Amino acid sequence: MISADTPTTDGLRIFQNNAPFKLAITTNAPNSDTVVWSVADSNGAIKTQGSFAVSAGVQTNSIPCTSTWSGYGALTATLRSNGGTLPNSGTRPVGIATFGVLPNLTPVLGTVTYAHQDQHRFGMQGFNGNIAALHDMGVSWTIDDREVSAMEPNGPNTYTPSVNDLDPFYKANPDQMRIVRLDGLPAWDSKTGQYNDSYYAPSNMPEFQSFMAKVGTDTSLIRAANYPNQQSDYYQVTWEPSLGWADSNANFVAMYKAAYQGIHSTDPNAVVMGPTNPFPANCSTCTTGYLQTFGALGLWNYIDAVSTHGYWNAGTYPAHPPELQDSDPSTANQANALDNQMTQLRSVMQAGKPDMKLFVTEQGTSYDPGLNYGLTVPSQNQLFAQAAVGVRSHIIVLGGGAQLTTLFYGADYPGEVGYGTFFDLNDAQGAYGASNLSPKPEAMAFATMTRVLDGTNTLGRITGTPSGTFAYAFQQLGNGKVVTAAWTHSNAQWPASGGLYSQTYSTSYTLQVDSAGTSGNVTKIDGYGNTSTLAYTNGQVTLTLTEVPQYIVSNNATVAKANATVPLGYMGQ
Known part of the structure; x- marks a missing residue:
C-alpha cells in the first residue's frame, strides 16, 4: 500500500548539503487516508516529520526538502487508517528508505594543498x-x-x-x-x-x-x-x-x-x-x-x-x-x-x-x-x-x-x-x-x-587518556589545522552476543587544545559532519565522548605534538 524513495540520477541517493531534493511517497490506499511520515538519523532520532492526505488508488506525492543537517536519513511512512510499511528492497530491510546528506566542511577545515x-x-x-x-x-x-x-x-x-x-x-x-x-x-x-x-x-x-x-x-x-x-x-x-x-x-x-x-x-x-x-x-x-x-x-x-x-x-x-x-x-x-x-x-x-x-x-x-x-x-x-x-x-x-x-x-x-x-x-x-x-x-x-x-599527517595517539578513551591527533598538510579524533568504548555497553549496543553511553574527557592560561573556541565536527562551537578555558576543552568518533578542530600544533606520540617509523605523508 505504500512505498518511498529519494531518487537520484546516479543511483546513490546521496545529496549535497543545503541543496534541494525530494522524498517521493507512493500510495495505493483502498480509500481516502493520511500518510504519516518521518525521517530519523543514524541514532534513531527524528529529524523531521509530517503528514498529508491521499485519496484512494495509486498516486505519488513528493515532499520538497533542503537539509542543512548532514548524515544518514531513514525515511519511514505508513497510512494512518490502513497501516502498511515500506517494503524491503534488495538487502535493505522493511520499514525504511535511506538517503544521505554530505557535510560541507570547507568553512571549518579550509582547503588543503x-x-x-x-x-x-x-x-x-x-x-x-x-x-x-x-x-x-x-x-x-x-x-x-x-x-x-x-x-x-x-x-x-x-x-x-x-x-x-x-x-x-x-x-x-x-x-x-x-x-x-x-x-x-x-x-x-x-x-x-x-x-x-x-x-x-x-x-x-x-x-x-x-x-x-x-x-x-x-x-x-x-x-x-x-x-x-x-x-x-x-x-x-x-x-x-x-x-x-x-x-x-x-x-x-x-x-x-x-x-x-x-x-x-x-x-x-x-x-x-x-x-x-x-x-x-x-x-x-x-x-x-x-x-x-x-x-x-x-x-x-x-x-x-x-x-x-x-x-x-x-x-x-x-x-x-x-x-x-x-x-x-x-x-x-x-x-x-x-x-x-x-x-x-x-x-x-x-x-x-x-x-x-x-x-x-x-x-x-x-x-x-x-x-x-x-x-x-x-x-x-x-x-x-x-x-x-x-x-x-x-x-x-x-x-x-x-x-x-x-x-x-x-x-x-x-x-x-x-x-x-x-x-x-x-x-x-x-x-x-x-x-x-x-x-x-x-x-x-x-x-x-x-x-x-x-590531507593530514598523523601526529599520533594522545598520551595519558583514561581507560576506554581513544584520541588520535592529526595535522593538515602545510602545518595547517589540528584535528583530534576522539571516542569512548565500554565493553559493558557493547555486548559480545545478544542485547543492544548502547547508543547513549558517554564519558567526559578534557582535551588540551591550547597553552595553559588561554581561552577561546574550537570547532566540533560530529561523526556525520555537523559542526558546533565549543569554548575552552585554560587551554582545555571538555568533551562528551560517545561510541561514535567526533573531531575537534584546533590551531595550536605545538600543544598537540607535545601531547601525542608519533607512531614508530612514521615519516609523514
Missing part, C-alpha cells in the same frame, strides 16, 4: 568505475589489475606494455590513483596446472620477472601521462597469501625478488609492497609473522613498503570491536586489539627496515555472525554499531602509522553478510557491481571521516 597527489589517505574497494560513489565517499585510490592472470591469461610473452594500457575510467578520472595488483597466476604459469592466487611461486620465474618489467614500463608511462603530480607508483605483490601459501619459504622470497627486480628495472619511482596478510600482527600468519619469517630469508631487500589488511583476529563485526576483543575480562586478548596490532607491526617494520611506509589496502566491518539479509535484518541498532566500529577501525590504523587505509566494500555482495557500506536495492543477497543503491549509516560516517582526515 597537496604537494603530491599520493599524499591522499583513502582508498576503496567495490566502486571501481563508479566515480560518483568514490567522490561521495571522499576516495582517491582504487586497485587496478595487472596480475599475470589478467594480462597474459593464455601464454607467456603475450603482453605488450603501452601508455594506452589504461582502463578508460582512470583516463577520464585522473583524481583516482591506482594501486597496481600483481597477485594471480594463470594455469600455464601455475605449479598446480590451474589458476592460483599466487599461493605458489610461478613455474616460469624468468618470464615472471620479465612480465613485471613490462608492468613497470607501462605503469611508469601511465603515471607520467595521467598523474603528473603523483610522486611514486605503487605495486602490491601478494594478496592475503597466508590463506593459501603452499610453496616453500625460499620460493616466496624468490617470487618477491623477481617482482621487485623486474619492476625496478623499468620504473625508477616504484614502491613495491607486501605481504598483505589479513591481520596486521600477533600471529605467525599475520603481516608481522610473514615479515619476520621471510624477512630472515631476505624479503626486506625486495619490498619498499609494507602492505597489510586491517582486520583483527577475533572478527570484524560490531560484537567484536577493534579496541577490545572480548567482553569477558578473563579472556580478553589485548594483543589482538587493533591499536596494539598497529604498534607491534610498526615495531617489526622498524626493526627490519627503518622508516618504511605502510599501506592498509583493505579493511571492512560486517554484520554480526549469524545474521542474514531479511525483512528485519539489519536492525537500526546493528547499522548504528557497524558505522561506529567501521569508522573507529580506520582512524586507529591511520593514527597508528598507516599512510593510507582502504574502505571495504562498496555495496553488499553475496556470501559475506553486511560488509557493504551501501544497500543493494535490486538483489536480495547483494551483487558485485550493483548500481541501484542507498546508503547505510557507515557510508555517511565514512564520508565525514574522509573529508576531515584526508
